[in-house]
Amino acid sequence: MTTSAPRPADSLRAAGSVTNRLVEANQRYAAGFEDPGMDARPVLKVAVVACMDARLDLHSALGLELGDCHTIRNAGGVVTDDVIRSLTISQRALGTESVILIHHTGCGLESLTEEFRIELENEVGQRPQWAVEAFRDVEQDVRQSMQRVRTSPFLLHTNDVRGFVFDVHDGLLREIDPAL
Numbered sequence: 001m002t003t004s005a006p007r008p009a010d011s012l013r014a015a016g017s018v019t020n021r022l023v024e025a026n027q028r029y030a031a032g033f034e035d036p037g038m039d040a041r042p043v044l045k046v047a048v049v050a051c052m053d054a055r056l057d058l059h060s061a062l063g064l065e066l067g068d069c070h071t072i073r074n075a076g077g078v079v080t081d082d083v084i085r086s087l088t089i090s091q092r093a094l095g096t097e098s099v100i101l102i103h104h105t106g107c108g109l110e111s112l113t114e115e116f117r118i119e120l121e122n123e124v125g126q127r128p129q130w131a132v133e134a135f136r137d138v139e140q141d142v143r144q145s146m147q148r149v150r151t152s153p154f155l156l157h158t159n160d161v162r163g164f165v166f167d168v169h170d171g172l173l174r175e176i177d178p179a180l
C-alpha cells in the first residue's frame with residue numbers, strides 16, 4: 001500500500017475543482033436565499049422537456065421564474081421511458097397539464113448514429129440497453145417526441161403538447177407543426 005494516493009478529503013479540497021467553485025457559489029446563493037414558501041406543484045402547470053445542451057437557458061429563454069414549471073432534460077430532449085415516467089409523476093402527482101418539448105439547432109445527437117452503441121460494446125464488452133436516439137432531422141425528431149407524449153397511456157393530459165426548435169444563434173424558438 002502506498003501513501004501517495006489522494007484521500008477523499010484531499011480530493012474534496014483540490015484547488016481549482018469545478019465542483020468546489022459551484023459549492024462556493026451555492027454558499028453565496030444560500031446566504032441571500034429566502035424561503036419562497038411554495039409547494040411542489042408548478043405554478044404554470046407546465047412541464048418542459050428539453051435537451052441538456054449548455055447553451056439553452058430554459059428559464060431565461062421562456063421567461064420562467066422559480067416554481068413555474070417542471071424541467072426534464074436529457075441528451076437530445078428525447079422522450080424516453082424515463083421522461084414518460086417523470087411526465088406521469090408531473091401530471092398525476094403534481095398537477096401539470098401542458099407539455100413543451102424543446103430540441104435545438106446544432107445538437108450533438110445529430111453527429112451520432114446508433115453505431116455509437118456498437119462502438120461501446122466493442123470497447124467495454126457489453127452493449128447498452130438504451131438507444132442512442134440519434135437523429136438527422138431535428139424537426140422530424142420533435143414530431144416523433146410529440147407523438148410519443150400524445151400516445152402515452154400513462155398521461156392524463158395530452159391535448160396541450162407543443163414542440164419547438166431553439167436556435168442557439170439567435171435565441172428564438174420555432175414551433176414545429178405536428179401534422180407535417
Ligand SMILES: [Zn+2]
Binds near residue numbers: 052053075106
Ligand atoms: Zn442537444
